[in-house]
Amino acid sequence: MSLESEILRLKEEKHAVLLAHNYQRPEVQDLADFVGDSLYLSRTAVQDRRPVIVFAGVRFMAETAKILNPEKTVLLPDLAAGCGLADSITAEQLRGWKADHPGAVVVAYVNTSAEVKAESDYCCTSSNAIRIVRSIPAEKEILFLPDVFLGEYVRKETGRRMHLWVGDCPVHARMRPETLEAARAAHPGAPVIAHPECGCSTAALPHVDRILSTDGMVRFARETTAPEVLVATEVGILHPMRRANPRTRFTPISEGAVCPYMKEIGLEDLRDSLAFGQFRIDVPSETLLRARRSLERMIAA
Numbered sequence: 001m002s003l004e005s006e007i008l009r010l011k012e013e014k015h016a017v018l019l020a021h022n023y024q025r026p027e028v029q030d031l032a033d034f035v036g037d038s039l040y041l042s043r044t045a046v047q048d049r050r051p052v053i054v055f056a057g058v059r060f061m062a063e064t065a066k067i068l069n070p071e072k073t074v075l076l077p078d079l080a081a082g083c084g085l086a087d088s089i090t091a092e093q094l095r096g097w098k099a100d101h102p103g104a105v106v107v108a109y110v111n112t113s114a115e116v117k118a119e120s121d122y123c124c125t126s127s128n129a130i131r132i133v134r135s136i137p138a139e140k141e142i143l144f145l146p147d148v149f150l151g152e153y154v155r156k157e158t159g160r161r162m163h164l165w166v167g168d169c170p171v172h173a174r175m176r177p178e179t180l181e182a183a184r185a186a187h188p189g190a191p192v193i194a195h196p197e198c199g200c201s202t203a204a205l206p207h208v209d210r211i212l213s214t215d216g217m218v219r220f221a222r223e224t225t226a227p228e229v230l231v232a233t234e235v236g237i238l239h240p241m242r243r244a245n246p247r248t249r250f251t252p253i254s255e256g257a258v259c260p261y262m263k264e265i266g267l268e269d270l271r272d273s274l275a276f277g278q279f280r281i282d283v284p285s286e287t288l289l290r291a292r293r294s295l296e297r298m299i300a301a
């Protein structure tokens, strides 16, 4: 029996749903029940009725699924699948920051640990950050963390008084305005779409046609009639984009934009995860209850 058939058989046998992020390896995406961005996968984790969730993504995504579904078993097939951005702030650092700004509202990007979420008022993803910030009363001071590029973009779009934590994603921060300039010069006339975590997303805003979450990029791919599109994000996104639209050429502005954490999970890890129930993600109940409040606001927005 092939590895793929074994995974599909085990998935049925264990009543498991397989969720995969848009940056996962193509062969993992192709076996998943649902593929999407952070917000879509969080909502799907709640809506799907199967008792076991196998999360092909990174740790904060599996933790988010667990916090929203404490009664389900949530498995992350490889515990090395972390996130450099989530590591850029600890709960202790956040408590210190809050102490310096009493009364401020804390908005945490979903790329954070469960402990940081428990210290936050709202969570958001790249697809609803602007909506969430706009929903906060205008007189409130906002602490936005941990991604400084997403924060700058949201601040620009909403005109809100926001303090930004200076964290970044090691993969996206490397995409600088110069990286984008070189790609535009080599592919004149091609529209540019960028993820808001990119180091070029705010400084090079006039040269970016759309700032989008990863699912926003797949929707853009489905609708575009352009012969070529320049894509500023992790290269895993090219698989669902090319599948959505085989006619357009999707060119990454940086071939080297590969997130090592997102590539940890392979087919053997998926098989072992289903066969042996590994690796269970659990969140201490007090942290879970506090983090849940901010995550519920995120999936409702």
Ligand code: 13P
Pocket (backbone or CB within 6 Å): 022, 036, 037, 038, 039, 111, 125, 126, 127, 169, 197, 212, 213, 214, 215
């Ligand atoms: P999306 O929510 O846009 O999929 O982004 C998740 C992520 O980790 C980007 O680096």
Ligand code: SF4
Pocket (backbone or CB within 6 Å): 058, 082, 083, 084, 085, 086, 111, 169, 170, 171, 172, 197, 234, 259, 260, 261, 262
């Ligand atoms: Fe984290 Fe960056 Fe990888 Fe996304 S691309 S999972 S933000 S390290």
